[in-house]
Amino acid sequence: MTEVITLETRAALHRALSDRHRLLLVDCLIDSDRTPGELVEMTGLSSNLLAFHLKTLEAAGLVQRHRSEGDARRRYVRLRHEILPALTLVGERRRARNIVFVCTQNSARSQFAEAVWQQAGGCEALSAGTSPAERVHPLAIDAARAFGVDLSGRHPKGFDTVPPQVDVVVSVCDRALESGLPPSELSLHWSVPDPVDGGLAAFSSAFTDIAARLDRLRSRIR
Numbered sequence: 001m002t003e004v005i006t007l008e009t010r011a012a013l014h015r016a017l018s019d020r021h022r023l024l025l026v027d028c029l030i031d032s033d034r035t036p037g038e039l040v041e042m043t044g045l046s047s048n049l050l051a052f053h054l055k056t057l058e059a060a061g062l063v064q065r066h067r068s069e070g071d072a073r074r075r076y077v078r079l080r081h082e083i084l085p086a087l088t089l090v091g092e093r094r095r096a097r098n099i100v101f102v103c104t105q106n107s108a109r110s111q112f113a114e115a116v117w118q119q120a121g122g123c124e125a126l127s128a129g130t131s132p133a134e135r136v137h138p139l140a141i142d143a144a145r146a147f148g149v150d151l152s153g154r155h156p157k158g159f160d161t162v163p164p165q166v167d168v169v170v171s172v173c174d175r176a177l178e179s180g181l182p183p184s185e186l187s188l189h190w191s192v193p194d195p196v197d198g199g200l201a202a203f204s205s206a207f208t209d210i211a212a213r214l215d216r217l218r219s220r221i222r
Contacts, residue, residue, distance in 0.1 A: 009061070013083070016060035021045060022053050029063065029079035031217060032188040036075065069194055070175035076191040081216060094186065096167035096221050098124040102181055103173035105133035106156035108140035108203060109192050110172055112210045115149045122218065123167070130179045132156035137196065143203035147211070168221065172210060188217075 017023055021043065028034060028042045040050055054077060057063045061083050068074035101113035106129025114127035133156045144151045162182050169184040171177040172192045181187060190213050195202035 012060045013062065016056050016062055019053065019056075021049070022057055025050075025053055025057065026062070026079060029077060031220065033076040033078045033191040034189075036077065039077065066191070068174040068178070068191070070178045074174070074178070076174070076189075078191060081212070093220055093222050094168075096123045096186075098126065098163060098166060099168040099170065099221065100162055100166050100182065100184070101125070101127040102169060102171045102176045103127075103129060104131055104175045104179075104194075105129045106158075107133040107135065107137045108195060109206055109210060110176075111136055111140060111151055111154055111156075112144060112149070112207050113170065113172055113214060115144065115151055115154070116211050116214050117218075119149060120214075120218065123221065126157075126162060128157050128159050128162050128182075130159070130176045132158045137203070139195070139200050139203045142200060143207050146204065147207055149207075170217075 017026065024043050025039060028039055034042070036047070036050060036054070039045070039054075040047060043050070045053070054063060054065070058065065062080055064078045064080060065075050066078070068076060099117065101110040101117075103110040106127055110127035110129065114125050117125040136151050136154050136156065141151045159182055166182055166184040168186045168188070169181050170188045170190060171181055172190045173194065174191055177189050190210065192206050192209055193202070195206045198205075
């Protein structure tokens with residue numbers, strides 16, 4: 001979605017980022033969607049103060065909050081990179097030998113991530129599912145093909161295919177994150193909605209979301 005950034009919007013964004021605590025929250029959300037509880041632990045803010053700062057960032061359009069598709073009691077906070085790319089903190093680059101993308105069935109979202117990462121080149125990329133399906137979803141194959149990515153020869157895999165030492169694990173599914181992930185030096189979460197009930201458009205939306213996140217992550221992983 002293309003968003004028009006007016007002078008008034010820019011001023012609101014700068015006001016929202018003028019507080020050191022809110023800048024710290026943006027840093028925490030650069031690579032990964034977080035729960036409020038995680039943000040409390042990472043920032044040292046009280047729950048009330050965190051709620052205040054998140055409300056300010058949300059009002060400025062910098063973050064979004066939504067309920068988990070797995071445990072409905074959880075909520076995830078997501079940074080809206082697309083609204084302010086110029087002020088996105090690049091941060092220090094991390095060296096990695098491998099990266100593993102995880103979703104529940106390894107039939108769409110994590111397959112998208114693995115294939116796009118491999119196509120662009122870089123460190124070794126794998127994908128896995130907490131409960132692998134029998135096949136890659138046909139609509140995932142169709143959606144990826146429209147973006148020039150071929151998933152037709154791929155098959156869902158479980159954690160038994162993941163190497164014992166993993167540098168980066170990226171969960172692209174709330175349920176996968178909440179069911180447990182392999183240990184790694186860096187664990188990130190992207191709360192990408194399950195496209196299975198939304199038709200081809202939902203699979204295409206998931207693909208573009210993941211591809212955009214991969215572009216940002218690639219600038220931080222070498």
